[in-house]
Amino acid sequence: MNLLTEFKEAVVIAWAALRANKMRAGLTTLGIVIGIVTVTLMGSAIAGLNATFKRSISGIGADVLYIQRFAWFMSESEWRASRNRRELTRQHARDIERLSDMARAVGVESNGNGTVEFERRRARGVFVAGNNEHCLDVRGLSLTAGRWLSASDVQVGRPVCVIGSYLAEKFFPFGGALGSKVKLNDMPYEVIGILEKQGSFFTGANLDNQIVIPITRFTDNFSRWPDLTISVKVRDPAQMENAKEELTGILRKLRRVAPDQPDDFAINQQDALVSFFNRVGGTIAAVGLFITGLSLFVGGIGIMNIMFVSVAERTKEIGIRKAIGAKRRTILVQFLVEAATITFLAGLLGLAIAWPLTLVVDRYLAADMPWWLVAVALLVSILTGVISGFIPAWRAARLDPVEALRAE
């Protein structure tokens, strides 16, 4: 017997049965609809976060180790224990450069915020980066014009700067940036380079609204005791753990940490951000899946219930079909298709509700509804129908034709 013909017939029957009982089917699908809305919203939130996060994290090199006073993610007690750690200095950076075999480049960085002016134009809240000559490489930046800070710029603390593309467009819409002097917090800096456009970080910061000055200038003019970060680009990205060990050894020696004492510095890397992010994503997923599972379960029970009613009401019809030649499989498929049709429609309804909600969420948080999520949602709703319709359908399929025909 032709399964496709049978299936088509089953869809026709299911559709007719649903139209005859719109209200009943509509009410029982509520659980499924809620389930699908939750799973879709959760999915779009995670997908959206993922996309932005992936975009931003590329700015934090995977092959860079960040030596800092504090770890990126610390508990309250860890923070209290490490509050009095000593500063990291440029001398440490120079020593690492000298002693480390695994480092390719050693950057020194510190960041702040400031106001930049040029003639009558002004930009507030500009990201100010104090960098050394190696930071171009370490930070994975590119220039569209001019040059990066030289070793002697950093050494003598020359008042020069490299500006982000946003600032370049704002101050010099007609070009002529190189050689001009901009003011950062009222101190003049000569523009020597322009950065390539980068976009924004997942925190929302505009990375193109940035000005880079020599770290020595930064410490002199900008912040007297800045918290320095020594960023080490590792020669072989496969050797991150070994490099971490080497750097730990070097720093403990430089900072004379006694063998029985814990490190008085932290070596951070992109991994920490990724794992933190994964924890957040995992929590969203767990909560969402729980709600989804619960509503689908409740919805599934409802579907099972109306399918039992549907089978009972149509016992006679089952008898007629069997008398005419429907096999067990035929009847089973018929009722499974009916259950799956109900839940599929519920899934579509859920998506129709979730779609505008995603757009609303997207205004505040990143959210995205990729096609695979739509497919997953519909698949889940069909599966719920098939699973919860199975027992009623099985019961229908096994009905004795003579008994069934006698039903009224």
Add this chain to the structure above:
Amino acid sequence: MSLIRIQDLTRRYVMGSETVHALRGVSLSIGKGEYIAIMGPSGSGKSTLMNLLGCLDTPTTGTYELNGTNVADMDDNALAEVRNREIGFVFQSFNLLPRSDALHNVELPLIYAGVPVDERREKARQALTNVGLADRTHHKPNELSGGQRQRVAVARALVNNPSIVLADEPTGNLDSRTGEEILALFETLSRRGNTIIVVTHEEDVAQHARRIIRIRDGLIAADEVNPNPRAAMKLESAQA
């Protein structure tokens, strides 16, 4: 070779501590093209016999050969296939699908036989034409009279070219005039070579058949040729 050969067929129903012997040992042979009435009072076992002949049910003991194959111990699926290919049912209460129109009701056996849609439509339409309902294809059962419904049922029974048409009290829910209509239809079918078995408790109806089998208390009481079958009144609506 006979179309149907049954030997010592019994069917018992066990209900709690009670056992009902609906059939106590029936042997029969029915040839191709016969027009038979199974007669008997209510409760004598007619429907039980018909369910067995129609492969809706399996006997407690005994053998049943249909077209040379033993169907007494076939499983559910095999029986469904036999019903689909070999048997056309006509029931007392019509048993049409209420939500489907006449055409779809008649198409149903062909759907289960896997006949492609165009061929199926054509055959169903032809079957409806043969019972005089060419202009009622898209009527739902509740838009048809009792006689018309039963004719749809007859069309459905015939559409797959079955070996046997089995009718259980086919005129039971019809007034005598429309009952005659259906019986006239059976006569036409019989003349064309269809094998027809009509189950009835009405002597009038039985008299149309060419052979009358009388059962009483689950046993065959008489099996005789009807020397002069009564002709049904010809009504133009039943002409094909």
